[in-house]
Amino acid sequence: MTRLARLVCMSLLLLPGSALSASASDSEVAIGIRVIYAVRDKVHSVDPALEDIRDELAELPASKFRLLDRIQSRVVLNSSVELQLPGSHSIAVRFNGIDRSSGKTMLSLQLSMKPALKINLRLADGGRTLLGGPSHLEGKLILDISAKLKEVKK
């Protein structure tokens, strides 16, 4: 093998290592929380600001959906985004790391709704999950939680 070919092989062998060396500590995650008010009503209506999750909302037992509040923030490892909910509750979403063991990027998050709930889950990068239950006025609150990885370039 020529010297050039050997050099090319060595470079290519080193490439995957450098690509995968970016760990969770070098990353930020954009976390979004939307607070949605859902109620049963005679007329079916979805807030235009919730158009992107119309399919999800259609399978929930309510007919009227309104966006009450929202927050979007970038967090680093082991830090969280917190949002006060109507009433005495609050929701906190903490970024706990990145799991690539399955071949795709899963973001490890902890969802806490004081004082009743704590969930550790892994969410696909760019994906979302819905959390519903707290009562509000005549209906319920639904929390739309999404997360997307933002690699930080050094």
Place this chain on the structure above:
Amino acid sequence: MDEHIQEILLERYLDDELSRRKKASVAAHLSECAVCQRTLDRLDLQSRILREALEGAAERADFSSFDEGVLAGIASDVRQPLIVHARVWLGEALYHYRAIWLTSLVTAALLLVLLIPLLGRTPTSSSGAPDNVAGDARIARVDNQAIIDSMEYAGQRSMIFTVSKNDTTVIWLYDFDGTGGKAPEGDDL
């Protein structure tokens, strides 16, 4: 002399195919052994007779149309199938350019290792929007897979289900308001 040299060795001696050391050894033996010397003379004579006969035949042969004959033979030769040409070409290419082939194969293997995880990732929007997080009024097919590792809930009734259209996981807490000391008020929607 007890032992004589084999004829095959003498033939090689005549054709000057022996090593310098072996040649000297044979020559030393021949100088002392009349039997082997006679055998050598006989072999030399046979060789000369044969050579003269072949040279004579070659001189009598007509080579005036030799080139034309060869060219005509090539032209009338049966065309080889394409697969034979391909096999010959591939064999030569693999042999002569083996360093390039090897490098290319290693490169392709490494690219596959790198690209497979990338292709499995969630496609991003081409709109240039910074995030696909809550609030973006866009309809995009995204991977919403969620794996719940643990759940601590102070209430008694909860349900986790997946929206069939886009695999979004929904966690529904029926008696959430009853867990903080308040009386439950209309769990279900």
